[in-house]
Amino acid sequence: MGASNTAPDRPILAVDGLSVSYGHVQALRNASITIGSGEIVVLLGANGAGKTTLMESILGIHTPHSGSISFDGTDITRVPADRNVRSGISLVPEGRGIFSSMTVLDNLLLGAHHNLQESPARLDRVFHWFPVLRERQQQMAGTLSGGERRMLAIGRALMSRPRLILIDEPSIGLAPKIVNDIFAIIADLNAEGYAILLSEQNAYKALKTSNRGYVLETGRVVLEGASAELLDDPGIKAAYVGA
Amino acid sequence: MPLSIFYFLAVAGINILMSWSLYLPYRVQQLHFMTVANMTISGYIGAYAALNWGWPFAAVLLLGVLLGALVGFVTSFAIGDAPAFAVVIVGFTFIYITKTIVENMDAFGGTMGLFGIPKIAATPGGHRWIMFAVIYASVIVVGALIHRFDTSRLGRATSAIFVDKNLAATFGVDVKKMGMGLQTAASAIGGLCGVLYAFTMRSLFPEFFTFHYIGIAMTMLFIGGYTTQWGVLLSVPILWGLPFLLPESVQSWRIVIYGVLLVVILLIKPEGIVTRPLIRRVGTLLGARKRAS
Numbered sequence: 081m082g083a084s085n086t087a088p089d090r091p092i093l094a095v096d097g098l099s100v101s102y103g104h105v106q107a108l109r110n111a112s113i114t115i116g117s118g119e120i121v122v123l124l125g126a127n128g129a130g131k132t133t134l135m136e137s138i139l140g141i142h143t144p145h146s147g148s149i150s151f152d153g154t155d156i157t158r159v160p161a162d163r164n165v166r167s168g169i170s171l172v173p174e175g176r177g178i179f180s181s182m183t184v185l186d187n188l189l190l191g192a193h194h195n196l197q198e199s200p201a202r203l204d205r206v207f208h209w210f211p212v213l214r215e216r217q218q219q220m221a222g223t224l225s226g227g228e229r230r231m232l233a234i235g236r237a238l239m240s241r242p243r244l245i246l247i248d249e250p251s252i253g254l255a256p257k258i259v260n261d262i263f264a265i266i267a268d269l270n271a272e273g274y275a276i277l278l279s280e281q282n283a284y285k286a287l288k289t290s291n292r293g294y295v296l297e298t299g300r301v302v303l304e305g306a307s308a309e310l311l312d313d314p315g316i317k318a319a320y321v322g323a
Numbered sequence: 324m325p326l327s328i329f330y331f332l333a334v335a336g337i338n339i340l341m342s343w344s345l346y347l348p349y350r351v352q353q354l355h356f357m358t359v360a361n362m363t364i365s366g367y368i369g370a371y372a373a374l375n376w377g378w379p380f381a382a383v384l385l386l387g388v389l390l391g392a393l394v395g396f397v398t399s400f401a402i403g404d405a406p407a408f409a410v411v412i413v414g415f416t417f418i419y420i421t422k423t424i425v426e427n428m429d430a431f432g433g434t435m436g437l438f439g440i441p442k443i444a445a446t447p448g449g450h451r452w453i454m455f456a457v458i459y460a461s462v463i464v465v466g467a468l469i470h471r472f473d474t475s476r477l478g479r480a481t482s483a484i485f486v487d488k489n490l491a492a493t494f495g496v497d498v499k500k501m502g503m504g505l506q507t508a509a510s511a512i513g514g515l516c517g518v519l520y521a522f523t524m525r526s527l528f529p530e531f532f533t534f535h536y537i538g539i540a541m542t543m544l545f546i547g548g549y550t551t552q553w554g555v556l557l558s559v560p561i562l563w564g565l566p567f568l569l570p571e572s573v574q575s576w577r578i579v580i581y582g583v584l585l586v587v588i589l590l591i592k593p594e595g596i597v598t599r600p601l602i603r604r605v606g607t608l609l610g611a612r613k614r615a616s
């Protein structure tokens with residue numbers, strides 16, 4: 081995978097010393113990560129480590145009290161989510177993700193909220209990735225299986241023509257076979273040029289698929305490196321890969 | 324047109340518009356009762372302009388709409404994305420304050436009411452026909468605008484906000500701007516209704532614009548169904564008309580009847596009578612008939 085231990089020369093995303101709190105709960109402490117334009121990067125961490133908070137802060141949902149974020153060389157530290165979506169960041173939220181009482185098509189079109197005129201072409205791309213969604217487009221999203229829902233959530237994120245996709249726990253709650261499919265699609269998307277930031281608790285598959293990884297613990301980055309090296313790290317093995 | 328029929332039809336039209344003024348902000352789960360206060364403010368100031376400054380009806384109507392929009396817009400900076408209960412409390416407060424101000428202003432007739440709002444035609448009959456036409460033209464125009472909104476990308480985004488506003492925000496929907504836009508539009512409709520009501524009745528009383536009117540508009544929205552704009556077209560004529568068909572002695576129980584019906588509907592059909600699946604089925608049915616013929 082040509083992974084290197086060092087940060088990329090020209091990052092598409094650079095988070096530097098970010099701290100974010102919910103009232104008195106400090107969810108991120110001085111966290112720094114970078115993602116290169118062609119990379120898949122994984123965030124590892126237990127429940128409550130701050131993975132979701134980091135992704136939502138990058139998108140502009142939470143306002144950091146210190147630190148900075150830049151996207152493609154531009155500072156976006158306090159830029160609201162709608163503008164970041166327009167400029168090419170999109171998020172696949174964990175778990176819930178879709179609107180069950182809307183059709184599959186409406187769910188996808190929601191992803192194109194800011195570029196509806198391009199939606200026919202984008203829909204074609206998404207249906208190319210996920211043929212099952214084309215067949216089900218008039219169906220209520222609530223009737224989809226767990227794996228199909230995850231595909232719909234990823235498909236919706238692609239509708240806004242992103243350059244960086246943040247995917248929060250793509251494998252959670254899915255059968256191993258479906259998890260393999262999802263990771264294969266993530267790798268294909270990356271091969272097509274999308275930069276991807278994943279968060280995962282089950283690290284094996286994620287480290288196999290990604291270039292580099294960061295380990296978060298209670299809001300701090302405690303370890304970072306090439307995925308191949310992290311996979312061999314005894315601490316990681318014990319904590320996240322399982323026996 | 325006989326006076327009783329005129330009053331029935333005119334107020335039914337105004338009730339449809341007022342139910343829509345609650346429908347719009349409820350698209351993002353806000354109960355924006357301020358529209359009743361907008362009705363009072365625009366109704367009274369409009370009537371005052373007609374009575375004392377000799378403003379023509381069209382100018383008063385425009386004033387009423389703009390005043391409603393302005394008040395709604397300014398307050399929406401504070402409550403555009405406020406939690407539902409905060410929006411309700413602001414609405415109640417506005418209703419209470421406007422009612423108190425009106426009751427204490429001699430220029431508005433105080434608790435006695437404001438009388439003698441001019442006719443807009445030479446004869447009483449002409450006045451009724453013109454008012455009838457203006458009210459139902461307003462229903463058609465406002466209804467068409469709401470339909471356009473609901474079927475647009477913004478309508479889709481409001482449906483997403485209704486279910487989960489945090490999730491909607493993740494694909495770049497600006498929840499506050501959406502709430503502000505809907506509140507402003509709703510208040511403009513409230514202002515419009517105030518002027519229409521003033522010229523229908525040709526007199527205004529402060530006690531009309533109170534919690535009891537919220538009860539009426541809300542009942543019509545929730546019994547008709549809040550998930551589409553069409554429910555109120557069914558519920559208003561029925562709910563507004565039904566008590567007239569009953570004996571006089573029962574009529575004063577109108578609000579109690581509404582309350583009981585509302586509770587029953589909320590229990591057995593929480594989304595109201597007309598729902599989105601129902602509209603879709605009707606749409607397919609009509610489509611099938613068109614293709615057959």
Ligand SMILES: Nc1ncnc2c1ncn2[C@@H]1O[C@H](COP(=O)(O)OP(=O)(O)OP(=O)(O)O)[C@@H](O)[C@H]1O
Nearest residue numbers: 102105106107125126127128129130131132133134
């Ligand atoms: N809305 C909130 N209000 C208060 N505290 C919050 C909120 N959201 C998250 N937190 C806290 O912030 C910390 C980080 O949470 P976050 O959701 O980012 O973790 P996570 O790594 O995504 O966890 P998980 O794997 O369970 O999804 C946790 O301590 C959590 O309790």
Ligand SMILES: [Mg+2]
Nearest residue numbers: 131132133174
């Ligand atoms: Mg999380």
